[in-house]
Amino acid sequence: MAACKLQGTIVRNQFIEKKVAPKERNSAVVQAVVTRDKFNVKIPQLATTYTPLPFTIPLIEKAKEIIVETEDTTSAGKFGRFGGKFVPETLVVCFNQLEAEFKNALHDDVFQAELATALRDYVGRETPLYHAQRLSEHYKSKNGGKGPEIYLKREDLNHTGSHKMNNALAQAMIAKRIGLKSVVTATGSGHHGLATAAACAKLALECTVFMAAKDMDRQSSNVRLMKLLGAKVEAVNGCFKDASSEAFRCWVGDLENSYHLSGSAVGPHPCPTMVREFQSVIGKETRKQAWEKWGGKPDIIVASVGTGSNALGMFHEFLSDTDVRLIGVEAAGLGLESGKHSSTLTKGEMGVYHGAISYLLQDGDGQIIEPHSIAAGMEYPGVGPELSFLKESGRAEFCVATDEEALDAYERLCKLEGIFPSLEAAHALAILDKVVPTLPNDNIKVVVNCSGRGDKDADIVFNCRK
Numbered sequence: 001m002a003a004c005k006l007q008g009t010i011v012r013n014q015f016i017e018k019k020v021a022p023k024e025r026n027s028a029v030v031q032a033v034v035t036r037d038k039f040n041v042k043i044p045q046l047a048t049t050y051t052p053l054p055f056t057i058p059l060i061e062k063a064k065e066i067i068v069e070t071e072d073t074t075s076a077g078k079f080g081r082f083g084g085k086f087v088p089e090t091l092v093v094c095f096n097q098l099e100a101e102f103k104n105a106l107h108d109d110v111f112q113a114e115l116a117t118a119l120r121d122y123v124g125r126e127t128p129l130y131h132a133q134r135l136s137e138h139y140k141s142k143n144g145g146k147g148p149e150i151y152l153k154r155e156d157l158n159h160t161g162s163h164k165m166n167n168a169l170a171q172a173m174i175a176k177r178i179g180l181k182s183v184v185t186a187t188g189s190g191h192h193g194l195a196t197a198a199a200c201a202k203l204a205l206e207c208t209v210f211m212a213a214k215d216m217d218r219q220s221s222n223v224r225l226m227k228l229l230g231a232k233v234e235a236v237n238g239c240f241k242d243a244s245s246e247a248f249r250c251w252v253g254d255l256e257n258s259y260h261l262s263g264s265a266v267g268p269h270p271c272p273t274m275v276r277e278f279q280s281v282i283g284k285e286t287r288k289q290a291w292e293k294w295g296g297k298p299d300i301i302v303a304s305v306g307t308g309s310n311a312l313g314m315f316h317e318f319l320s321d322t323d324v325r326l327i328g329v330e331a332a333g334l335g336l337e338s339g340k341h342s343s344t345l346t347k348g349e350m351g352v353y354h355g356a357i358s359y360l361l362q363d364g365d366g367q368i369i370e371p372h373s374i375a376a377g378m379e380y381p382g383v384g385p386e387l388s389f390l391k392e393s394g395r396a397e398f399c400v401a402t403d404e405e406a407l408d409a410y411e412r413l414c415k416l417e418g419i420f421p422s423l424e425a426a427h428a429l430a431i432l433d434k435v436v437p438t439l440p441n442d443n444i445k446v447v448v449n450c451s452g453r454g455d456k457d458a459d460i461v462f463n464c465r466k
C-alpha cells in the first residue's frame with residue numbers, strides 16, 4: 001500500500017493539494033509546505049523556551065510525519081503551524097531521547113514482531129468491522145427506506161475496552177526497552193489509565209495514574225479495576241487537564257526512573273506523533289476489512305474527538321484518499337452557547353498549552369476556559385496539533401454533539417444492536433442523526449469508530465434517564 005501522500009501548500013489558511021507523481025508515492029510522507037504570515041500565538045500557561053530541532057530532519061516513511069517547511073526553519077513535530085515542543089530547555093533532551101527511542105522501535109523488526117503478537121494475543125486484534133444492520137434500518141425507516149449502510153469499528157472489543165490499549169501497550173513496551181522501572185500517566189474516562197495499568201502489570205512496570213477526583217467518582221468502575229491491576233491512582237483537583245499537568249510534574253521529578261506514557265494526541269513532540277502512529281492500526285485494519293466486505297473504501301468515516309487519538313487512528317490511513325469524508329465530532333456539552341462544552345476545534349483559538357500549539361478554549365487573556373462534557377474523556381480544553389491542521393487544511397470536517405444527543409445515541413445503540421458504546425463513542429454515533437439526512441441515497445458506506453465500551457457509563461445514563 002502506498003504511504004500517505006498528502007502534499008500541498010497552505011496559503012492564507014487554505015490547503016492546496018500538490019499532485020504527487022506515481023513513482024514518488026511509495027516513499028512519500030505526509031508533507032505540507034506552509035507559507036505563513038507572522039501569527040499571534042497566545043502563550044497562556046507553561047510559558048517556556050521553544051527550542052527548534054536541528055535543520056536536517058530525514059523524511060521517515062514509517063512515522064509519516066507532517067514535515068513543515070516554513071520560511072525560516074524546518075522542524076519535526078509540526079503540522080502546518082501547529083505542534084512543536086514548547087518545553088523548558090532542561091526537558092528538551094528528554095523529548096529528543098524519547099523521539100530517538102520511538103524511531104528505533106519503529107524500525108526494529110524484533111520490536112514490531114513483539115508488538116504485533118501482543119496486539120493479536122493480548123489485546124485481541126484485529127477488531128471486527130461490524131455491519132450495524134438494525135441501526136442502518138433505523139435511519140432508512142426515517143428516510144423513505146433509503147439510507148447508508150452503517151458499520152462500527154469495534155475498538156470497544158479490545159482488551160480493557162477501548163482503543164487506548166493500542167498505544168498504551170506499545171509505549172509500555174518502549175518504557176521497558178529503555179530500561180525504566182515505572183510509568184506515570186493521566187486519564188480522564190479511565191480507559192487510558194486502565195489500559196496502561198494492564199500493560200504495566202503484563203510488563204512488570206510500576207504504574208501511577210493521575211485522575212481528577214470528579215472523574216474518579218463518575219468513572220469509579222475503571223478506578224477499581226486500575227487498582228486491582230496494581231496501579232496507584234492519585235486524585236487531582238480539577239479535570240483531566242489538571243491530571244495531565246500533575247502527571248507531567250510527577251515525571252519531571254523522577255526522570256531517571258520513570259516514563260511519561262501519553263494516551264492523548266496532545267503534548268510536545270513526539271507525543272502526538274507516537275500516539276497517532278500506535279493508533280493508526282485502526283484505520284489500516286478498516287481499509288483491509290472494507291475491501292474484504294464490499295470491495296471498496298468507506299465513503300464516510302466518523303470518530304469522536306477528545307484530544308484526537310481515536311480519530312487520528314482512524315483518519316490517518318485515509319488522509320490521501322480524498323474521496324473518503326472524514327468527520328470528527330466534538331462534545332458540545334450543554335450547548336455551544338452555554339459556554340459549557342469541549343468544542344475546541346469549533347470554538348477555540350490558536351494557543352500554546354501542554355507543550356504544543358493547537359486550537360484551545362481560552363479567554364481574551366489567553367487563560368484556559370474550563371471544558372465540560374458528560375463524557376469524561378472528551379473534557380479537555382485543547383486538541384492535538386495534527387487534528388488542528390486537518391481542520392485548517394479542510395481535509396477533515398468537525399461538528400458537535402451535545403450531552404443529550406450522546407445520551408440518546410448511547411441508548412439507541414443498546415436497544416438496536418445490543419452494544420454499549422462509551423459516552424465518548426456515543427458522540428460519534430449521535431452525529432448520524434444530522435449527517436444521514438444530507439446523504440445521497442445510493443449505496444453509501446459509513447464507518448463509525450466505536451472507540452470504547454460503555455459499561456463505565458451505565459450509571460450516568462441510568463441516572464440521567466430515570
Ligand SMILES: Cc1ncc(COP(=O)(O)O)c(C=O)c1O
Pocket residue numbers: 162163164188189190191192263264265304305306307308309310311376377378422424425451452453
Ligand atoms: C473510549 C474513548 N473514546 C474516545 C476518547 C476521546 O479521546 P481521544 O480523542 O484521544 O480518542 C476517550 C478518552 O478518554 C475514550 O476513553
